[in-house]
Amino acid sequence: MQTDIIDQSLLALLRDDARASTSDLARRLGLSRSTVQSRLNKMLEKGIINGFTVQLGEHYSNSLIRAHVLLILDQKQVGRAQAGLKRISSVTALYAISGTHDMIAMVEAHSTAELNGLLDQIGDLEGIERTTSSVLLETKFER
Structure with a gap:
């Protein structure tokens, strides 16, 4: 536009x-x-502006455990996988990507135990064949 x-x-x-x-x-x-x-x-x-959002304060934001979850999908069930991921409120964003993986999900949790459960929940979704996760250690900057 x-x-x-x-x-x-x-x-x-x-x-x-x-x-x-x-x-x-x-x-x-x-x-x-x-x-x-x-x-x-x-x-x-x-549609240039789609809405207005909240940016979390640094103290609260730093208390969250964030991870990137790389996803390999069953190509016949991509829609089901996307719908399942959209229903999980801890999945904050989902992107289609190029390369060996099909998508990347951005997730956040309040503890490692919660993150572990979230990763299990994602892995159990229909259409998800494999996941690889990376926990974010520090945000250097964000726009």
């Missing part, structure tokens, strides 16, 4: 602080509040 430099600047500001007021965004961009509101509405309508 096509965006101009103003939309791109607006998106960058929202990535830094999705709670910023329209007035604050307008001031920082040197635009009127109504212009910023109009641009936000258009980006929402066009």
Whole structure:
């Protein structure tokens, strides 16, 4: 989808602080509040902005155990595997990837025991042939 430099600047500001007021965004961009509101509405309508989300605080975020789970799928049951993964709230994202694996799931848990159970739950889903997991030790930066 096509965006101009103003939309791109607006998106960058929202990535830094999705709670910023329209007035604050307008001031920082040197635009009127109504212009910023109009641009936000258009980006929402066009699907450029899909919604607003919560970024977890560093203290809470660091208390979670996160892992990347590489998945090899039965190609005849990809839809079932995706649906099963979507139902697990601890799976925070799912991506199709190239290479020896078919997908990668991002997961988070509050303990290693919970993570172990989560990995078993994922491995038991219809359509999942094999998993390989890597626990994240430290986040260097995140946007």
